Amino acid sequence: MWRDALLIAGKDLRIELRSKVAFNQILPFAFIVLIVFAFALDTSPDTLQKVAPGLFWLAVLISSILGVDRAIAIETHDNASDGLLVYGVDPGGIFLGKVVSVFVQLFLLEIVLIIAMVVLYGPKIGGWPLVVISAVFATLGISAAGVLYSQLASSSKAKQTLLPLLLVPVASPVLLAATKSWQDAFAGSGWLGDPWLRLLIVFAVVYLALGTVFYNSILEG
Amino acid sequence: MQDLVSFKNVVVVSGNFPILTGIDFEAGPGEVVSVKGRNGAGKTSFLRAVAGLLRITRGSASVLGVDLVSNPADARHRVGLLGHDSFLYEDLTARENVSFVLRATRSDTARVESSLAAVGLTGRLSDLKVAVMSAGQRKKVALAALLAREPELWLLDEPHASLDSWTRDVLDSALIAAVANGSTVLVVSHEPHHGALVPTRTVEIGGGKVINDVRASGSADAALTTKLGTGNVA
Secondary structure: OHHHHHHHHHHHHHHHHHHOHHHHHHHHHHHHHHHHHHHHHOOOHHHHHHHHHHHHHHHHHHHHHHHHHHHHHHHHHHHHHHHHHHOOOOHHHHHHHHHHHHHHHHHHHHHHHHHHHHHHHOOOOOOHHHHHHHHHHHHHHHHHHHHHHHHHHHOOOOHHHHHHHHHHHHHHHHHHHHHHHHHHHHOOOOOOOOHHHHHHHHHHHHHHHHHHHHHHHHHHO | OOOOEEEEEEEEEEOOEEEEEEEEEEEOOOOEEEEEOOOOOOHHHHHHHHOOOOOOOEEEEEEOOEEOOOOOHHHHOOEEEEOOOOOOOOOOEHHHHHHHHHHHOOOOOOHHHHHHHHOOOOHHHHHOEHHHOOHHHHHHHHHHHHHHHOOOEEEEEOOOOOOOHHHHHHHHHHHHHHHHOOOEEEEEOOOOOOOOOOOOEEEEEEOOEEEEEEEOOOOOOOOOOOOOOOOOOO
16 A cells, blocks of 8 residues: 555656646645735734734645645546556555645645745744644645545536535634644744644544545545 | 356446446457447446446456456456556656556566557657647557556457557557467457457447357357347447
8 A cells, every 4th residue: 555655646746746737826826825815804014923824724725725636637637547446556545645745745835835924924933843743734634634525526527616615614623723733833832732733633644544444435436 | 267257147337327237248268359339338338347447236247256346456457458548647758657557557667668669659759748649649658558567358448549550460469469378358349350360259239238249150159149139328
């Protein structure tokens, strides 16, 4: 399964690197979300610094919809997912490979967005370890839930509208916990004992397990 | 001699629609079965069912000794399917696509270059992204991946479509060699018999079931013919 996961992740990342969809479309979109929400709320520095974590994770969540949709669309074109089944690729490995690929893309997106957030909103970030660890598990949770629900929605005729309808409510605990965790981190808290981080870890582990077990049933319809 | 493919009264339902309505079919090692039938008769669905890509609703089915009803995944990686879908990734090159298939099937990746060369995709062509290739070239890439895999059971749906005569001969030669080694070939084609590959048997499908099963003259039990009725499904 792990071998298949690495194979799928490598293939997907190579495709993304070549198509540049993440760089040319998802990154600018996330950047626009970050700016537009800031304008919509308030331009005073105090307000922006306070809401910066929430806006950041909202931008990541909305952008992730494009990313996970793209990850599954790669396999629906020319029925490549049938090919994977015929080649005997482990469905759990397909799921984990897609999660790794989406995780890498989202994490790189977050690195760029965090720089943009600091420049635009000017928050003072105190606890970097908590920021990084929260980001890792939040991104893992969004990626796992996103790939699972995107695959689920892919067989529907209304997949473009169904995916956000499924993913956003499900991932709202991640949005909440990542925001709270970052607010704690910005206030200088350490990562040990942070309750919101624990929620992010549980969410990621649960969705990784669910996806690994049930992806086969979803893939085969 | 054990059958490589054994379908007994197989029914496959998609949504509420029966796409296979009770297929009875057996094929042993070294057979070349030509699958005929009108558009919508169920030929492609039959091949997809044999490949383990359709859930068997009723009946019993085994492929390469593996029960397709309970465990389709164990048979799939030993089956080669060349159909209307090429299963290729547009943003990967021909070489990368074939290499991916071989790694996914745990086959020898040293065969990438030789299989691409066998279908005439050498030099610059093998480094072209599939997205910029013609339909015929895409078919060649899919064929190269299949040749490199050397499956035990070949399922071919209109394999000669889009291919030039030279590549058709390459395919036929590869199939003759595979059959000589005990592989079985099921080929759906609307085209008249082509080249050196001679079917040992012709099966006609209509209404989602086998309506004619004729062995080529000269074979052990020639003229095995069953008339089971006619009809079409979508």
